[in-house]
Amino acid sequence: MLTGAEIAKHNSSESLWMIINGKAYDLTEFQTNHPGGQKILLKFAGRDATEEYEPIHPPGTIEEALSADKHLGDVDMSTLLPEQKIVEQAVPKSTTAGDAPMTLGACLNLDDIEKAAERLLKPKAWAYYRSAADDERTHNWNRESFYSVRLRPRVLRDVTTVDLSATVLGHTSSLPIYISPAAMGRLAHPDGEKCLARVAAAHQIPYMVSANASVGFEELASQAKEGQILFYQLYVNRDRTKSEDILRRVAKAGYKAICVTVDAPVAGKRERDERAKLDDEAASDPNMQKAVKNTGPDAPDAPQDEPSQGIAQALGSYVDPTLAWHDLEWVRKASGGLPIIVKGIQCADDAALAAKNGAQAIILSNHGGRQLEGAPSSLETLLEIRKFEPWVFKKLEVWCDGGFRRGTDVLKAIALGARCVGIGRPFMYSLVFGDEGVNKVATVLREELAQNARLMGATSMKEVVPAMVNARELEQNVYDGPYESPVRALAKL
Amino acid sequence: MLTGAEIAKHNSSESLWMIINGKAYDLTEFQTNHPGGQKILLKFAGRDATEEYEPIHPPGTIEEALSADKHLGDVDMSTLLPEQKIVEQAVPKSTTAGDAPMTLGACLNLDDIEKAAERLLKPKAWAYYRSAADDERTHNWNRESFYSVRLRPRVLRDVTTVDLSATVLGHTSSLPIYISPAAMGRLAHPDGEKCLARVAAAHQIPYMVSANASVGFEELASQAKEGQILFYQLYVNRDRTKSEDILRRVAKAGYKAICVTVDAPVAGKRERDERAKLDDEAASDPNMQKAVKNTGPDAPDAPQDEPSQGIAQALGSYVDPTLAWHDLEWVRKASGGLPIIVKGIQCADDAALAAKNGAQAIILSNHGGRQLEGAPSSLETLLEIRKFEPWVFKKLEVWCDGGFRRGTDVLKAIALGARCVGIGRPFMYSLVFGDEGVNKVATVLREELAQNARLMGATSMKEVVPAMVNARELEQNVYDGPYESPVRALAKL
Amino acid sequence: MLTGAEIAKHNSSESLWMIINGKAYDLTEFQTNHPGGQKILLKFAGRDATEEYEPIHPPGTIEEALSADKHLGDVDMSTLLPEQKIVEQAVPKSTTAGDAPMTLGACLNLDDIEKAAERLLKPKAWAYYRSAADDERTHNWNRESFYSVRLRPRVLRDVTTVDLSATVLGHTSSLPIYISPAAMGRLAHPDGEKCLARVAAAHQIPYMVSANASVGFEELASQAKEGQILFYQLYVNRDRTKSEDILRRVAKAGYKAICVTVDAPVAGKRERDERAKLDDEAASDPNMQKAVKNTGPDAPDAPQDEPSQGIAQALGSYVDPTLAWHDLEWVRKASGGLPIIVKGIQCADDAALAAKNGAQAIILSNHGGRQLEGAPSSLETLLEIRKFEPWVFKKLEVWCDGGFRRGTDVLKAIALGARCVGIGRPFMYSLVFGDEGVNKVATVLREELAQNARLMGATSMKEVVPAMVNARELEQNVYDGPYESPVRALAKL
């Protein structure tokens, strides 16, 4: 048994030991390969990092990452020095959700669940889930862009029954909705993404597992129900062989399609996330903020491992920025021929290129406003494709995400040509209530969709046609500059 | 004489007794037929429900609903146990109307009356009257849509006298205004809808009685003045024979027309109403909110009898969702040939279908923003009909409602082709002051209309023509997608 | 000498005496002819009304209105009973201008002066000056409509000197600005309108005297400087002979033109003004608000002499609502041929009619937003005339008023074709500082205009041309419905 005193000596980059779940590991060699950066490892060097490590890594992560000789064995936890224990962050939280519901029963809609989560989540978890790029205007615009679309409901139609199901890549979903990939579910609940998988199964809707899920994708698949629809969201690794390995395992685990995320070659600037990190650091070391280094033109232009780096940046550091259209074929082959979904299309040109390059589906998305401030909402991109490349809707399935919170939001996208809609943050927020919370989100959406479809006079998603919405206010601002179809251009070659 | 102790035993679905106005009734068999749901009955099982029952049921409701053998007779009210008495809800109310006028004399306009009502009504009554769908954006938009329409007043015209009268289905109303159907008047005043009927008579304007009025439609008709114009608003019952029975009685009672409400095949999601209910329940049973049931894809998709059900959902549960255009003929026949008004038209297509199907009048309405969030305001639908189906104005009368609060609001709709305008919530709010309140609303509207017409240079409603308004801002957002007239389509068959 | 006790007996409509400036008058016969209504006289019957009377009547008003036998003579003021003395209103004022400047030196612009006035004026005076129709949206829109017009400044022009003068009806004004007619100057300062006249003379700008000025128009003219430009604003009296008498006297007094106000055949609904009155009455008689009378369809439709009547309605009660276009000729003749300015034009049609009917100038105005909520701003009407009746600018002078507060506001109107601009409320507010305040308003405008013109690259008002502004945002909302020129229509006859 190792003692706290022994481990405490290895607290620098020269010799870097750490305790996780009662066992010690030697991270000295590994430290520069850590996807989340070296800095965070140094912070916990020589200490027990379990509480910080646990909610953001799938089980087995460290065991797999380190060769057996780096497993140092059990630690006598009674011998830990006080300073080796990580004191749980307890920054008092001031929220804008002072009168938010605190019980699930008091939540009537997805906004209520967001407000409850703001009060109940740990500040860093809230910051990671909620944060968006820069001033969060795009995050807010995603939501607001629905408001200017007016419905054109039809009356005196028999709406006794309404069929909410949608066919998604050949699979039947009971709703035109899937769970969007989002990382770090265990920040909110010990079961993390398992809750999402279980409720998706119960509701017979697809769940797209995040590459950064805090539960392993194979573990999730192993617990899937018969016939459950799981998709895998891929961030292509700078080391392509690692991605190929993952894709093989994903296919073997029974995932139905690969989603290639293309709007995040580098991480967005999520200042809310960064500030939460800063607050945390400031609490432990008030002198820390003084350092300012000159990063003139000769310095690398990407943000470095600096104090202000939030969870998001740490996660994104392994992403391959060279990824290009021809790589879709590589993904397909590596996955053994699974259908490809391209996530993050933001203009008509790229929708056409995705069709040209054989994608089975595209997701119009600006990553929940988390990447590029000023990107269009998915409704806007939908209208742009309708204007410039309408044939795309016949070649592949068009999915949408970003800011969907109400049944009518979903129906507006369906009316304008979307096949289905991804819901992300609300499901992550609902994790604070475990399975019941996740189920509540799905149930509220189901009820709202059924009610709204009836009030629109539609008894199935096929009846939700373009003439059921008046999107003229948005249409008037659709891009109107010079446009040359990249597909026609390619055709000329 | 029955005693409290005896009645207290019958407090479950197996044997369900209740006290109303000093008499006991056996509701065991009836409980599953209750239009307001079974749950609320169980809440008051074995207790005195008078205070809850009284303001939301017309007199005689329970007597008619139950056969004589379920009338259990008088109760010795002195023997009631403390827990059998319903303690009046006394939740402290926080309103946004802190400095609202508290006397009728201090109310200068309809908004003042709304603010006064917010302070003076019981919370549940306020929530029921005021609530609207989802985030209440459509409710607010109804009002705001007036602001973008600018007037084009004419000067140097002799405006000594101004004739405000309108011809409505052949009847003369002293104002281009009628009282919209709204339920549950007795939540605000013991006389309830009787106040509305009396003041409508005094002002010689039509009153459209709600199917859910808390005073019986026959009682209201029996007290009508000679020549008073009463319309009856019908919600078609799943059990059509019940509706046929009502229509016969309505015709016999002297109603002048039947208004078929078509925008509410299911109830809207009125969260303010649901929250008021929740607050009430939370007060009596703090454990109640814990229950969350899985309502996956196999569960019925309509909201169930859950804790969050407000007054609105309870009321709407008997409405027939199969109602279709051909049923208008059935209504006409069942009423002995009364004129048909179709309430809830929200697009040009349906305006044309209403004309085709023989309606005498349509009401452009989104149900006060209480049904489908995202529905157009009546001004928008007016402009859409002017654009796509202008012939409709010659075939039938076009009425409007939703958000009208000022004389100029009414004149804008008249200028764009409306025959008259329905006022709903303001009259319901005014009930808190009884007849005097209702009269104040009518008087304020009369004065504003006369003043505004003069300032526009119009001496009668006929002079309020399209060129008197500049609606270009709204016109620019009128639907501009593909449009095929359903009437032309029908004609091809 | 009369005693208080004697006068106190005559405190009803049957015998109505009143004390003004130490003298008693018998108003029993006169009471029904009082332009401000009978009610206010009854309120002060048998009492000393000096403090209420003084600031809102020109000197000599009561002496002229009553024949000699109604002059009852001097009162021994030491004998007045306490209840005969009017206690000065001292309602504590809560303003939105908490940190407003309290000295003239701290006022940098016209808004500062408004804020200072809100703090320094008596509540009733503030309410009368500031009030506007209904919800005051038109009042606010007047101001806001300037913001959407962008300037197109030119650089590298020699702007050493700039000529701000304008030719107005053949007279030279040192600024393209005149003082708009506004009533009741003595509510703010004992010298009232005399301050306006003196400063207008010093600045060599026109002053348009209100028909309801609290200083007599002849007294104002008698103190005019050599060559001073005074216009007279006429409200045509129901008794035309009274107006003819006034017009004769106006011409004789040297006024240069008659301004016929055409947008106020009845008074607007100025709720802020009415509420100030209510507050005042509530303070003196808490029971007063209880009365609500039934004003059904047989009641006259104009607002009656009710508790809620503010100063504005009292002033407007003598105005002739039959006034029509052909009356312009009558005005001209009665004034001995003075030029006619028509104030209150709100659409292109009426601009054309004014030109047709021989007006020398029109004022595009919605009466400062005080009359019809929803009326266009003067910039909007300017654009409408440019679109439909551009020839009007050659036939007569087009003036504007409503919401002008900054030099750039004035220059925007000039660029779009206005000859000059009327400033009303800011001058009234500035009266709280007397001559110095009025001078400050004129000086600030002069300085801003000179500076703004230079920064636009204009050295005279003639160089402020349409191409110097970008009004496209407003232009896109100019009326676009059917338009038939009334002049062409007349020409066909």
Next chain:
Amino acid sequence: MLTGAEIAKHNSSESLWMIINGKAYDLTEFQTNHPGGQKILLKFAGRDATEEYEPIHPPGTIEEALSADKHLGDVDMSTLLPEQKIVEQAVPKSTTAGDAPMTLGACLNLDDIEKAAERLLKPKAWAYYRSAADDERTHNWNRESFYSVRLRPRVLRDVTTVDLSATVLGHTSSLPIYISPAAMGRLAHPDGEKCLARVAAAHQIPYMVSANASVGFEELASQAKEGQILFYQLYVNRDRTKSEDILRRVAKAGYKAICVTVDAPVAGKRERDERAKLDDEAASDPNMQKAVKNTGPDAPDAPQDEPSQGIAQALGSYVDPTLAWHDLEWVRKASGGLPIIVKGIQCADDAALAAKNGAQAIILSNHGGRQLEGAPSSLETLLEIRKFEPWVFKKLEVWCDGGFRRGTDVLKAIALGARCVGIGRPFMYSLVFGDEGVNKVATVLREELAQNARLMGATSMKEVVPAMVNARELEQNVYDGPYESPVRALAKL
């Protein structure tokens, strides 16, 4: 050694002595030539003005301005009377930035630095830097105008490396950014503009030195790094020989181009700046505000040396308002042929004239909203030039400034044709942290630009093309009135 008592006697315009840095000067003759006005000199007459003088004058200013006989020699500072010492202003500051970051490390973006500056700067310095014209709507609009432009990002492009450099007048800048000319850097930091020069050198971006810099332009040039790009911003003096002298020295000092500021022939009305001055004066002399002088039509129309004059007006008083297009040639000659940048172009007409008159670059600018309220944002002018005079982009370089705060702001201007973008206030605010602050601004911009370019799919500024932005919302409000190209007009002569 002079004593305090002796100097104290010379405290009026008849004999005006002052102490600066321990030496006394006789300003009696000079007082009327002081560019900042005579008044401020009188305020400090007979006293030690060092603390006021120091931060707003380049070293050597007074020594050069006065002939040797006015240098009175050293003062025995121990003999100063208390009233001769200027007590540092300590007005308590109420800011809107209550929770602003107080350390540089906590600043994540340029707005954070602005908020920090609001808390850390002296009130007068903050007011001078931050103030803008009139109601600051144009200042705010500059910023807001970016928000309506949506990006059209492209995905699946290899963005491993991104080249942010731009070629500016033949020089290579490491970023498409330069430091805009702004005055009075020593109000924030003792080193003042030296910090800007040093960091510009480190980051290899151009620095445009303000004519009113508080460090002499020759001193700045003497410390420049090899190859550093310095431009000189000229305000042409009423006395042209002074400007010619400066231009000769500027060329000799190695400046690379002359920027002629053309949007400030007179100073703007910066009320925030004026109020800060007022507050200061009010503190020292409460009676000061009483004086109001009549400034009627015969008074000069430009604001006089009044109490309300802020720093900005004092600075601008020597500017020549006769400057015209033909003077560009004079500037070029006087500078020995340096390239000419014309700063302050606000419409397409003037862009064409600048090209016609041989400018090498123009800066679309409204002077940070500090001059003419209502002027267009630089994005608007960019779109106007694209519409009316697109050939201009080929003739000269188009630069922009005003409200740029985020990487995406810069990229939007680049996409629409701008060569580079000036950043002003953020650099001034950052001076409160010295070199580290200035470096932080440059570093944040560099990081945001690199990240944003990658997320847009652009690897160099040349790939940031018009089709990468959707500016339709702004385009719809571009000037659409009559337009005649001034160049075509000139060509006809």
